[in-house]
Amino acid sequence: MTKFSTLQKKRSKLIVGLISGTSADGIDAVLVRVNGSGTSTRPTQLASDSYQYPPALRALVLENSLPGTGSVDLICELNVLLAHFFADAVKKIARKARVALSEIDLIGSHGQTVHHLPVPKRSFGKLIRSGLQIGDPSTIAKLTGITTIGDFRMADMAVGGQGAPLVPYFDYVMFRSRTKNRIVLNLGGIANFTALPKKCSSTDVLAFDTGPANMVIDALMMKFYGQQYDAEGQVALKGTIVPELLSDLMTMPYFKMRPPKSTGRELFGAMLLPRIVEYEGRVSKEDIIATVTRWTPFSVFDQYKRFIAKRMKAEEVIVSGGGAHNKAIMGALQEYFKPAPVRRIESVGFSADAKEAICFAILANETISERPSNVPSVTGADRPVVLGKICL
Numbered sequence: 222m223t224k225f226s227t228l229q230k231k232r233s234k235l236i237v238g239l240i241s242g243t244s245a246d247g248i249d250a251v252l253v254r255v256n257g258s259g260t261s262t263r264p265t266q267l268a269s270d271s272y273q274y275p276p277a278l279r280a281l282v283l284e285n286s287l288p289g290t291g292s293v294d295l296i297c298e299l300n301v302l303l304a305h306f307f308a309d310a311v312k313k314i315a316r317k318a319r320v321a322l323s324e325i326d327l328i329g330s331h332g333q334t335v336h337h338l339p340v341p342k343r344s345f346g347k348l349i350r351s352g353l354q355i356g357d358p359s360t361i362a363k364l365t366g367i368t369t370i371g372d373f374r375m376a377d378m379a380v381g382g383q384g385a386p387l388v389p390y391f392d393y394v395m396f397r398s399r400t401k402n403r404i405v406l407n408l409g410g411i412a413n414f415t416a417l418p419k420k421c422s423s424t425d426v427l428a429f430d431t432g433p434a435n436m437v438i439d440a441l442m443m444k445f446y447g448q449q450y451d452a453e454g455q456v457a458l459k460g461t462i463v464p465e466l467l468s469d470l471m472t473m474p475y476f477k478m479r480p481p482k483s484t485g486r487e488l489f490g491a492m493l494l495p496r497i498v499e500y501e502g503r504v505s506k507e508d509i510i511a512t513v514t515r516w517t518p519f520s521v522f523d524q525y526k527r528f529i530a531k532r533m534k535a536e537e538v539i540v541s542g543g544g545a546h547n548k549a550i551m552g553a554l555q556e557y558f559k560p561a562p563v564r565r566i567e568s569v570g571f572s573a574d575a576k577e578a579i580c581f582a583i584l585a586n587e588t589i590s591e592r593p594s595n596v597p598s599v600t601g602a603d604r605p606v607v608l609g610k611i612c613l
Contacts, residue, residue: 224613228326228368228589232256235267235324237311237367238575238582240331241303241356243410243485244436244543245282246449247273248307250314251578252325258590262394262583268318269575272310278302286335286486296335296355303333304360311365328369329585329609331577332356337485339383350378352385362612370585370609377595382602385483389415389428390587390594391580396569397421402536404525404561406554407577408544410436411485412521415599418533427532428599429480431524432473433489434517434544440491441513444498445506451514454549460511463504466497470516471523480528481601517544518553525558541566541576584608 228234238251251269255262274282285291285299307330315322332354341348358371374384392405392415399420406414412434416427435450442448442456451457475488500509525535538558544550545565555563566573587594593605 224368225589225611229591231326234326234586235320236327236329236582236585237314237325238329238578238580238585239307239310240577240581241274241333242577243334244439245274245279245286245333245410246439247271247279248310249574249578250310251575251582252314252318252320253579253582255582255586258586259592260394262586264579264583266572266575266579267320268314269572269578270314270317271574272306272313274306278306282333282335283491287490287492291335296353299335300355300357301360303356304358305364307332307356308361308364311361311367322365322367325367327585327589328361328365328367329581329583330356330358330361330369330371331373331581332358332371334485337385337483337487339378339385339483350381350383352378358610359612369612370588371612372610373581373584373608376606376608377600377602380603380606382595382597382600383481383483384600386413386415386428386430386599387584387595387608388413388577388580389426389596389599391583392417392428393421393423393426393596394583395571396539402533404529404535404538406521406538406540408434408517408540408542408547408550409577410434410439411489412517412544414521414525416529416533416535423596424598426596426598427480427529428596429524429528430483432475432484432520434542436486436490437493437497437513438510438517440494441497441510444494445510450543451510451547454514454547456507457511457514457547457549460505460507460509462515463500463508463512466500466504466509466512467516467519469496470513471520476520476523476527481599511549514547514549515553518550518557521554522557535561537561538563539566539569540564541571541573543574545573
C-alpha cells in the first residue's frame with residue numbers, strides 16, 4: 222500500500238477523469254492537474270476529448286441496458302470490453318497532452334451505466350437500491366498501470382441514497398458564489414441541475430435529475446434521419462411546437478415526484494418512441510423534433526418552479542453537456558429563466574463537454590484523500606460517505 226500512502230500525501234496530482242453518459246455514444250476524457258482537496262480543490266484542465274464507440278458497440282450497450290433485451294453473458298463481456306475502451310481513452314488523452322502514463326497519478330472512472338434502480342425495493346427482508354456501471358476499474362488499472370477509482374454510486378446507495386446525482390458535490394466546490402444564486406444545469410442524456418444559494422454551505426445544496434435532455438432527441442434523430450444527434454438544434458429550429466404532444470409528455474409521473482430523485486433511460490429512453498411517433502403523419506418530423514427538444518427546457522423550468530423557486534430565485538444559469546450546443550434548447554432556457562442570464566459553462570472557465578469528466582477526476586481525488594463526496598441532502602443518503610472502489 223506504499224503507492225496509496227504516497228498518493229494521499231501529494232498536494233498536486235495529475236488525474237484523468239472518464240465518463241460515458243446515458244446516451245452511450247462514447248467516452249469523455251480529461252486530464253487535469255488537481256491541487257488540494259475538499260473546498261480548497263483547484264483543477265487545471267490540460268487536455269480533453271471525446272472518443273466515440275463503434276456504432277455496433279453502442280447498439281450493444283443500449284440493447285443490454287433494459288430488461289428483456291440483454292443477457293447476463295453479454296453484460297459480463299461488456300464489463301471488460303468497455304474497460305479496454307476506457308483504458309484506450311486514457312492513453313489517447315495522455316498522448317494529446319504529451320504526458321507519459323507513468324506521470325499520471327490517478328484515474329477516476331464513472332464507467333457506463335447500464336441500469337439504475339434508485340427506488341427502494343424490499344427483497345428477502347432487505348431494503349435495497351441498486352445500479353450497475355460497467356467498464357471494470359480493476360481492468361483499467363491493470364491495462365494502464367495507473368491506480369483507478371470507479372463505481373462511485375454504490376457507497377451512497379448502501380446508506381440509503383439514490384447514488385445520483387453525484388455532480389452536485391463538484392458544483393458546490395467549484396461554482397458556489399457569495400453574491401449570486403446559481404443554477405448549474407447539465408444536459409447529457411438526462412438533465413440534472415444543482416441549486417446553489419449564495420453563501421451556501423454543502424447542506425444548503427439541492428439537486429436532482431429533472432428529466433429528459435438529449436437521449437430521446439438522439440433516438441428520434443436516428444429513427445427519422447439516421448443521424449446520431451441534431452447538430453446545434455438545426456432540425457428543431459425548423460419545426461413548430463406541437464402543444465398536444467408536449468402536454469402528453471409532461472404527464473409522466475416523475476415530474477410530480479419530490480426530490481431526492483434520479484432517473485435514466487428506464488424512464489426517458491427509447492421506450493418512449495412509440496408514444497411519440499404516433500404523432501407522425503399528423504405533424505411533420507421537424508415538428509416532432511422541435512417539440513421533444515422543447516420538452517427538455519420546459520421540464521427543467523417546470524422542476525425549478527415546483528421545487529426550487531420558493532427557496533431560491535435563480536440569478537444565473539450555467540449550462541454544460543451536449544445540450545449546451547443546441548441553440549433551440551439554449552434559446553428556450555433563456556426565454557424561461559429571463560431575466561436571469563443563461564450562460565454556457567465556458568463563461569466560468571470550464572469546457573461544456575468536459576465538465577462531468579472533470580467531476581469524476583475530482584471525486585477520485587476526494588476518495589484517495591478519504592473525504593466524503595456525496596451530498597446527502599441531494600441523494601437522500603443517511604450520512605456522508607467516501608465513494609468509489611480503489612483499484613491499485
